[in-house]
Amino acid sequence: QGLKDANGRPIEEEWMEFDMDRQGFSQEYQQLLDKIRRRTAVVGVIGLGYVGLPLASTFHSAGYFTIGFDADLEVISALERGQSYLEHLPNSTELFQQLSDSEKFHATSDMSRLKQVDAILICVPTPLGENFEPDLRYIESCGRSIAAARRAGQLVVLESTTYPGTTREKLLPWILEGGCESSLGRDVFLAFSPEREDPGNKIHQMASIPKLVGGLDLPSSNLASALYESSFKQVIRVRSAEVAEAAKIVENVYRSVNIALVNELKMVLNKMNIDIWEVLDAAQTKPFGFHRFDPGPGWGGHCIPVDPFYLAWKARSVGVKSTFILRAGEINTQMPSYVVQHVQMALNDDKKPLNGSKILLLGIAYKANIGDTRESPAFVIWKLLEESKASVSYYDPLVPKIKGHLSSQFQFLKGRTGIPDDELPGELATSDCVVVITPHSFFKQQDAVGGRQCIIQPALQTYNGPVVDTRNWVPASWGLKVYKA
Numbered sequence: 001q002g003l004k005d006a007n008g009r010p011i012e013e014e015w016m017e018f019d020m021d022r023q024g025f026s027q028e029y030q031q032l033l034d035k036i037r038r039r040t041a042v043v044g045v046i047g048l049g050y051v052g053l054p055l056a057s058t059f060h061s062a063g064y065f066t067i068g069f070d071a072d073l074e075v076i077s078a079l080e081r082g083q084s085y086l087e088h089l090p091n092s093t094e095l096f097q098q099l100s101d102s103e104k105f106h107a108t109s110d111m112s113r114l115k116q117v118d119a120i121l122i123c124v125p126t127p128l129g130e131n132f133e134p135d136l137r138y139i140e141s142c143g144r145s146i147a148a149a150r151r152a153g154q155l156v157v158l159e160s161t162t163y164p165g166t167t168r169e170k171l172l173p174w175i176l177e178g179g180c181e182s183s184l185g186r187d188v189f190l191a192f193s194p195e196r197e198d199p200g201n202k203i204h205q206m207a208s209i210p211k212l213v214g215g216l217d218l219p220s221s222n223l224a225s226a227l228y229e230s231s232f233k234q235v236i237r238v239r240s241a242e243v244a245e246a247a248k249i250v251e252n253v254y255r256s257v258n259i260a261l262v263n264e265l266k267m268v269l270n271k272m273n274i275d276i277w278e279v280l281d282a283a284q285t286k287p288f289g290f291h292r293f294d295p296g297p298g299w300g301g302h303c304i305p306v307d308p309f310y311l312a313w314k315a316r317s318v319g320v321k322s323t324f325i326l327r328a329g330e331i332n333t334q335m336p337s338y339v340v341q342h343v344q345m346a347l348n349d350d351k352k353p354l355n356g357s358k359i360l361l362l363g364i365a366y367k368a369n370i371g372d373t374r375e376s377p378a379f380v381i382w383k384l385l386e387e388s389k390a391s392v393s394y395y396d397p398l399v400p401k402i403k404g405h406l407s408s409q410f411q412f413l414k415g416r417t418g419i420p421d422d423e424l425p426g427e428l429a430t431s432d433c434v435v436v437i438t439p440h441s442f443f444k445q446q447d448a449v450g451g452r453q454c455i456i457q458p459a460l461q462t463y464n465g466p467v468v469d470t471r472n473w474v475p476a477s478w479g480l481k482v483y484k485a
Helices: 027-038 052-061 073-081 092-101 111-116 137-149 166-176 218-229 241-271 276-283 307-317 323-349 377-387 408-413 421-429 456-460
Strands: 042-046 065-069 105-108 119-122 154-158 188-192 211-215 235-237 358-362 391-395 433-436 466-469 481-484
Touching (some): 052 092, 111 137, 137 154, 137 166, 154 218, 166 188, 188 241, 211 218, 218 235, 241 276, 307 323, 323 466, 377 391, 377 408
16 A cells, blocks of 8 residues: 555655655645744654653654653653653663753643644554454554544654554544544644664664654655654655554564574474584674574563564464464463473472472563563563472562563562562572573673672572573583573
């Protein structure tokens, strides 16, 4: 469904070189484009988490008056106080204080204030339902809130990862329902621009990551591109929202499939008594034709465990079975069970049963150096261990307490707290097995940013039990009984 002009006519290939000032665009379009160019447009970001808050900060830094919307009152309160809740962000303390002190940034839970906004950017979760179907309730809630507060001349951009067709088939009807009569491309504009945030990445910051933009029509694409070009180093325009939606899904399916491949290779090579990490080190010496992915305890985060199933669901709706994608999902979801099998094996070698043993998990975030636990494999491992009657504790200074949204199967973890630094040696002394799940950088060295001291290495020197290492993290020089999983 390629780009169309305001009258619904298809845009030919030569129109890929867009003329933003072409005659025939509506007055609302011209007024909003002028605001964007003069940076007098008000930017609103719905959802102030790992994606939305850095996005709001990016537009604020570019000179726009920015309003952040979030249903979580604790988030709003933290922003008003200038208290960081995203410690992984570079200079997060200064960033939050800067937003708090600025007269050009407001944080609110009042969705009626969307009427004040010229460009609305949606950055809300897109989880899976109980049967691995897309759960669009947060996008729907945003769409209906926009519909209730909508006025002529607003641009709406969806950034949340979703299946191709969501922006056109779902979000557009939700935005247009009720209220004043509107026409896409004349007085309401809608586009998709996928977030590409990588929490904890110190090299690729948001504004430096190329931004894909695909509109539902030519005016929407023009306005969205103009907005992002004012704040991002590179904007790449594609012919439709569906292309942009599919591009983001493909990026994550690519990672999912390759992670599944290396996880399967790990299990195969383990049976041959071959170290997968040594094999990968050797394979990586080839200067072409090989891109390294490392195995782990399972997938985690807000994208990779979810997005492949969004595409598989959409594929079924058009009569295609995505066998390869689904098989990768099966392999990745079975990895926590593989880890628990190695815990049981390690305990057996120590002549101990899993039932009644004390297990200490090192790191429960879904990736290193952040405090995000969404879809973390640690939770699945924890659940499997407790179902086997083991006693489980964890050490992760970036996750002092388990909170936030948890699916029904993990509600038993809500409110659990981690082992404090000063109690770690004692906890290790009484643990029957240690499982390395997410080793943060400061687990081995001092974290220069957070000022955290490395206490795990000296504490482990007095530990005599087995260590199940899912990340090839424990060096042989430490002299520990390591079981690689």
